Amino acid sequence: MSPAPLLICEHCDTVYRRISLARGQVACCARCHFVLERHHRLSANGLLALTATAMVVFIQANTWPIITLGLNGQQSSATLWGTIIAMWQQHAQIVSVLVAATLFFFPLMKMLLFGWVFWFARRGERGPGFRGVMIVLHYLRPWTMSEVFMLGVLVAIVKARAYFEVTADPGVFAYAALTVLITVFAGVDFRQLWDVTAERKP
Amino acid sequence: MSKLPRAAELGLIRCHVCALVCRDTQAPGAACPRCGARLHRRKSASYSRTAALLLAAFILYIPANLLPIMRTASIGEVDDNTIISGVVELWVKGAPDLAIIVFTASIMVPMLKFLVLGLLLVCGKCGSNWAQHQRARLYRLVEFVGYWSMLDVFVVALLTALVRFSVFSSVEPLPGVVFFGLTVVLTMLASMSFDPRLIWDCGCDDE
Missing domain, CATH: 1.20.140 (Butyryl-CoA Dehydrogenase, subunit A; domain 3)
Known part of the structure; x- marks a missing residue:
């Protein structure tokens, strides 16, 4: 099951298109800098x-x-x-x-x-x-x-x-x-x- | 930077439990199709709940500081400690590093929470878009450090269990520690009921 294509920042309600993250990458909100998503190592x-x-x-x-x-x-x-x-x-x-x-x-x-x-x-x-x-x-x-x-x-x-x-x-x-x-x-x-x-x- | 779209403008809602992006149907009592949680654009009654919990926490914070939190008794000598006298004692007994940690956890962090949440409430109510980035950062700081204030409660609990040498030496908890524990829980609830999205609702000031 593929993850939903959209992502909403928990802290400021900004909408993003989800991108796949490489190892060690973290997606941060461009508006409020809250962490949107991390790559899963485990x-x-x-x-x-x-x-x-x-x-x-x-x-x-x-x-x-x-x-x-x-x-x-x-x-x-x-x-x-x-x-x-x-x-x-x-x-x-x-x-x-x-x-x-x-x-x-x-x-x-x-x-x-x-x-x-x-x-x-x-x-x-x-x-x-x-x-x-x-x-x-x-x-x-x-x-x-x-x-x-x-x-x-x-x-x-x-x-x-x-x-x-x-x-x-x-x-x-x-x-x-x-x-x-x-x-x-x-x-x-x-x-x-x-x-x-x-x-x-x- | 191009204008960043916000969920409310696009008619979307983020489920607060499972983070699913849902279409905003405007229907009252709409639920998330994935986890069944009630959908809401903003936490309900965020300002009044946060303000009420913060006020309650502040009221309890006064006896928490004035009343002693623990009594140490050894032969013929009874000594009542408040939060601040515990910090002073650590400093004098040659552990200034720990004194700073306890001071931070027990005094700085609760004060910081009162000030920051108070500021966020006032700014939000005024509809100001002043220092939005800094306010967002302050909120995250409060969320992150909030529960470390329980430190002193755990120290008193541990010492009570440990120091039990009948007449020679004993430690017992005093009411101050109960008030302090409740203050911490209430401030945690207050920061949880504040909705950080409200910081950005008064017009976003993107550079």
């Missing part, structure tokens, strides 16, 4: 592999402790879920829900849904529920904040260092890897899946 197969990698790293980032503090021989460590539960118990339920949503549920949903659409996109098909999944992904896009959390971990380490012995646990490295993967994903316009896939023939 195939659906590559994206599926990347999603699977992100999934593995995400599980590690969430099960391994992130930081351990030591004070007079006592030790205390935290995982992401430990953080969420601690905030809930300390009467900051709103924050607890925000943290759980932006760092756990939304990223998890995003990865599962990406996995689902890429799995079928390998053969140029749309899986069951493709439309709903793509709509959910569209609204989920700005609400995952794992990379901000990574920076938060670094700030917390520096703040705690003044009073405690701080050990960075494997969870930090998993978060670092996740941040790199998120950066790779940020360049992928998954909306192009609408153009490159077709409804399955019954």
